[in-house]
Amino acid sequence: MSNSNVPPPKIFKPEDGDPGRPKRGMDEDAIKTQPTIFREDLLEGKTVLISGAGSGMGKATAYLAAKLGANVAICGRTMEKLDSTVEMIRDGLGKEILSVQTNIRSPEEVEDLIGTVHDHFGGLDTLVNNAGGQFPQDAIDFSRKGWLAVIDTNLNGTWWMMQEAAKRWRADGKPGNIVNIVANIERGMPQAAHTCAARAGVIYLSKTLATEWAQWDVRVNCIGPGVIETEGFRMYPEEALKRFHKANPMKMRGNAWDVAEMIAYLASPAARFINGDLIIIDGGQAQWGVIWPAGMPDYFNESGAA
Numbered sequence: 001m002s003n004s005n006v007p008p009p010k011i012f013k014p015e016d017g018d019p020g021r022p023k024r025g026m027d028e029d030a031i032k033t034q035p036t037i038f039r040e041d042l043l044e045g046k047t048v049l050i051s052g053a054g055s056g057m058g059k060a061t062a063y064l065a066a067k068l069g070a071n072v073a074i075c076g077r078t079m080e081k082l083d084s085t086v087e088m089i090r091d092g093l094g095k096e097i098l099s100v101q102t103n104i105r106s107p108e109e110v111e112d113l114i115g116t117v118h119d120h121f122g123g124l125d126t127l128v129n130n131a132g133g134q135f136p137q138d139a140i141d142f143s144r145k146g147w148l149a150v151i152d153t154n155l156n157g158t159w160w161m162m163q164e165a166a167k168r169w170r171a172d173g174k175p176g177n178i179v180n181i182v183a184n185i186e187r188g189m190p191q192a193a194h195t196c197a198a199r200a201g202v203i204y205l206s207k208t209l210a211t212e213w214a215q216w217d218v219r220v221n222c223i224g225p226g227v228i229e230t231e232g233f234r235m236y237p238e239e240a241l242k243r244f245h246k247a248n249p250m251k252m253r254g255n256a257w258d259v260a261e262m263i264a265y266l267a268s269p270a271a272r273f274i275n276g277d278l279i280i281i282d283g284g285q286a287q288w289g290v291i292w293p294a295g296m297p298d299y300f301n302e303s304g305a306a
């Protein structure tokens with residue numbers, strides 16, 4: 001019998017990382033050996049395009065989609081990173097994928113990318129807008145260039161991808177599916193106000209398009225990750241990384257596979273009636289926890305509180 005006055009010890013699973021010693025995401029061996037809940041032909045014959053798939057969640061999603069039988073196309077700005085994903089999938093699954101160097105901030109490059117995917121695979125079933133990012137800083141200190149870079153990447157870049165994909169779906173009379181990776185913005189994002197503004201834009205853009213584009217059988221949904229340990233953590237100081245697991249009541253960091261499996265679900269027939277939604281994967285961060293990715297101001301420290 002357990003003593004109800006004594007709380008059970010918190011058990012940190014190895015894949016969650018030691019909260020006091022942050023890692024930098026799942027390595028390739030972890031991705032290759034991660035089990036999936038899905039049947040192996042779930043996405044057979046479907047074409048999935050994933051932006052920002054040279055690292056982190058995009059890389060894990062590309063691997064899972066290929067594992068589940070999809071034709072996979074990936075893009076990002078850095079060819080070496082894209083090559084690493086191509087090689088991982090070739091090595092782990094014996095499959096070839098399409099990789100196209102693209103800056104999503106360029107509408108012309110995005111138009112070429114969508115055309116290339118259609119030429120190569122004969123169409124597109126699911127677009128995953130995962131590319132994005134930001135830097136941590138107090139909003140009052142944002143440079144104009146920094147603000148514009150984050151808005152251009154996360155809001156405009158995502159929009160160019162959505163619009164180009166939808167133009168094709170409408171022209172071809174084929175159904176479409178969009179999954180936008182945003183963030184958990186429920187209580188705002190101190191020291192990430194630029195990305196919070198951009199992601200809020202994407203969420204409400206998506207809700208609007210879910211209605212406008214339903215007439216062409218195009219669904220649009222968002223996923224809002226909480227703290228997911230990836231290579232993207234390089235943007236944050238060590239002091240902040242040590243606190244990231246305290247951003248949610250479960251006191252853990254998620255991993256890229258947590259998000260990849262939700263994307264696979266949304267790309268599958270099981271999600272045919274999900275439209276205009278925002279699915280949060282954050283261990284409860286929307287309810288409790290703080291991040292302060294650039295360092296907590298004294299005002300919020302107990303010692304500094306007035």
Ligand SMILES: CCCCCCC/C=C/C(=O)SCCNC(=O)CCNC(=O)[C@H](O)C(C)(C)COP(=O)(O)OP(=O)(O)OC[C@H]1O[C@@H](n2cnc3c(N)ncnc32)[C@H](O)[C@@H]1OP(=O)(O)O
Binds near residue numbers: 192
């Ligand atoms: C979300 C924060 C709270 C939660 C944290 C925990 C959850 C983690 C969430 C994640 O999203 S992790 C994954 C994130 N991955 C990335 O962020 C990687 C990608 N990020 C980027 O590539 C950049 O941040 C970018 C700004 C979005 C890309 O723009 P660009 O390629 O144009 O960048 P730069 O040329 O490097 O910079 C342009 C401009 O931006 C300002 N700036 C950039 N970095 C900083 C910085 N560290 N601090 C202050 N300002 C910065 C600066 O004005 C740059 O211009 P220059 O001064 O260099 O001329």
Ligand SMILES: NC(=O)C1=CN([C@@H]2O[C@H](COP(=O)(O)OP(=O)(O)OC[C@H]3O[C@@H](n4cnc5c(N)ncnc54)[C@H](OP(=O)(O)O)[C@@H]3O)[C@@H](O)[C@H]2O)C=CC1
Binds near residue numbers: 104130131134227
């Ligand atoms: N990790 C986390 O805790 C959270 C992450 N997110 C968001 O989830 C998404 C994936 O993040 P994560 O995997 O952690 O981070 P990563 O930094 O590992 O992945 C982001 C990818 O986006 C690509 N990218 C960035 N800018 C552009 C661009 N202009 N054009 C094309 N590709 C671009 C990057 O490649 P390259 O630089 O080579 O182009 C990179 O591979 C991002 O949008 C991120 O902001 C949201 C909430 C929490």
